[in-house]
Amino acid sequence: xxxxxxxxxxxxxxxxxxxxxxxxxxxxxxxxxxxxxxxxxxxxxxxxxxxxxxxxxxxxxxxxxxxxxxxxxxxxxxxxxxxxxxxxxxxxxxxxxxxxxxxxxxxxxxxxxxxxxx
Amino acid sequence: xxxxxxxxxxxxxxxxxxxxxxxxxxxxxxxxxxxxxxxxxxxxxxxxxxxxxxxxxxxxxxxxxxxxxxxxxxxxxxxxxxxxxxxxxxxxxxxxxxxxxxxxxxxxxxxxxxxxxxxxxxxxxxxxxxxxxxxxxxxxxxxxxxxxxxxxxxxxxxxxxxxxxxxxxxxxxxxxxxxxxxxxxxxxxxxxxxxxxxxxxxxxxxxxxxxxxxxxxxxxxxxxxxxxxxxxx
Numbered sequence: 001x002x003x004x005x006x007x008x009x010x011x012x013x014x015x016x017x018x019x020x021x022x023x024x025x026x027x028x029x030x031x032x033x034x035x036x037x038x039x040x041x042x043x044x045x046x047x048x049x050x051x052x053x054x055x056x057x058x059x060x061x062x063x064x065x066x067x068x069x070x071x072x073x074x075x076x077x078x079x080x081x082x083x084x085x086x087x088x089x090x091x092x093x094x095x096x097x098x099x100x101x102x103x104x105x106x107x108x109x110x111x112x113x114x115x116x117x118x
Numbered sequence: 119x120x121x122x123x124x125x126x127x128x129x130x131x132x133x134x135x136x137x138x139x140x141x142x143x144x145x146x147x148x149x150x151x152x153x154x155x156x157x158x159x160x161x162x163x164x165x166x167x168x169x170x171x172x173x174x175x176x177x178x179x180x181x182x183x184x185x186x187x188x189x190x191x192x193x194x195x196x197x198x199x200x201x202x203x204x205x206x207x208x209x210x211x212x213x214x215x216x217x218x219x220x221x222x223x224x225x226x227x228x229x230x231x232x233x234x235x236x237x238x239x240x241x242x243x244x245x246x247x248x249x250x251x252x253x254x255x256x257x258x259x260x261x262x263x264x265x266x267x268x269x270x271x272x273x274x275x276x277x278x279x280x281x282x283x284x285x286x287x288x289x290x291x292x293x294x295x296x297x298x299x300x301x302x303x304x305x306x307x308x309x310x311x312x313x314x315x316x317x318x319x320x321x322x323x324x325x326x327x328x329x330x331x332x333x334x335x336x337x338x339x340x341x342x343x344x345x346x347x348x349x350x351x
Contacts, residue, residue: 030147031154048178049155051186053147054193057140061192078147 015047015055017097020090023065024082030056033080056080064089124149127180132264135198136187144187152177195263205256205269206276213252213277217244221301234299238288241301246329249274249281253337261345271334278333279305283326 022028022036033056034049059065064086069076082090124145131141152173159169177183187193197204224237253274260270283305291297304326307318 031151034151048182048186049151050148050177050183053144053151054140054187054190057143058190058192075150076146077150078143 013093013097014045015052016059017090017093018045019052019055019059020064020082020086020093023080024087024090027079027081029077029079059086123180127183129264130180130184131187132262134184134188135194135263137193137195137198138262140187140193148177148183197259198263198265201260201265201269205260205265206273209252209256209273210276210280213244213248214280216248217281220244234294234297235288235290238286238299241286241299245281245284245286246333249277249333250336252277253334254341257337257341258344261341261348274337275330275334278330279327282328282330282333283323285322285326 018037018040019033022033022040028036030052031049034047034052037045037047037052056065056067060067060080062085063083065080066083067078067080069078071077127148128141128145131144132138136144155173155176156166156169159172160166164172178186220240221237224233224240253270256270256274257267260267280303283303285300285302285304287298287300289296289298302316304319304322307315308323
C-alpha cells in the first residue's frame with residue numbers, strides 16, 4: 001500500500017463501507033483484506049493498515065461480521081466474513097453513499113448553484 | 119513492531135478503557151500483520167532493517183492505532199464505563215441478594231439437624247469466605263483493566279463490614295426442636311431501633327470490624343504480591 005497521507009475529513013464511514021463490501025464477497029483475514037482494499041482502490045485510499053482491526057472488531061460487535069480463528073502455519077489467523085445483518089447494512093450504506101455523492105457532484109459541478117441562482 | 123512497543127500500546131489501550139479481550143486480539147492481529155508485512159517487503163528485495171521500518175510505517179503510528187480503537191465505543195469495557203456500579207454498588211447488592219437467597223432457601227429445607235448444619239456451613243461460607251474471594255476477584259479484574267482500585271476497595275470493604283459484623287451461631291442437638299441456628303448483625307442495632315435486632319454492643323461490633331479488617335487483609339496481601347509479579351513480568 002502506498003505510503004501516502006490519508007484524508008480523514010473525507011474518510012468517515014468509507015473504511016467500513018469498503019470492508020463490508022469486500023467481506024460480503026468472501027472470507028478474509030486482516031492482512032489479506034488490506035491488500036484487497038489496496039488492489040480494489042488502486043492504492044487511492046490509505047487507511048493506515050493497523051486501523052482496520054478496530055473497525056473489524058466493531059463490526060463484529062454489531063453482528064455485521066462473523067469471525068473465526070483458524071490455525072495457519074503454526075499461528076492462528078482470524079478470518080472475517082459479512083453476516084446477513086452486515087450485508088443489509090452494506091446495502092443501506094451504498095444507498096446513502098450514492099445519494100450523497102450525487103448531491104455533492106451536483107454542487108461541485110455547479111448544477112445546484114446554477115439552479116439556486118437562476 | 120517490537121514486542122515492547124506492542125506491550126506499551128496494549129497498556130495505553132487498557133488505560134483508555136478498551137476491553138481487555140479486544141486489546142489482546144488487536145495486539146495479536148497487529149503482530150501478525152506486521153510479520154506478514156515484513157515478509158512481503160523482504161520478498162520485494164528490501165533489507166531486514168528496511169523491511170521492518172516500512173512494515174512499521176504501513177501499520178501506522180501508536181497514536182493513530184489508539185485513536186482508531188477509541189473511536190469505536192463498542193470496544194470500550196462496560197466496567198470501565200460504570201466503575202462505581204460495577205465495583206461498588208454491584209458487588210454489595212450481589213452479596214446481599216445471594217446471602218438472603220441462600221438463607222431463605224435453606225430455611226425452607228432445614229427440617230432436620232443435619233440439614234441445619236449444612237445451612238450453617240453455607241452461612242459461614244457466605245459470611246467469612248465469599249467476601250475474601252469477592253474482594254480478590256474485584257481487585258484482579260480492576261487491575262487487568264488498569265482501572266483505579268478505589269471502587270473495588272470500597273465495594274469489598276462494604277461487603278467485608280456487612281459480612282464481618284454478622285454473628286452466626288448453631289446449637290446442634292439430636293432433635294430439630296432442640297437444635298437452633300441464629301443469625302444477627304452487630305452493626306444494625308447502631309442504626310435501627312427494633313426489638314428483634316437486640317441491643318447495640320460496642321464490644322461485639324469491634325469484633326466484627328476486626329473480622330472485616332482480616333477479610334480485607336486476606337484479599338489485599340495476595341493481590342499485592344500477584345500485582346507485583348505481574349508488573350515485574
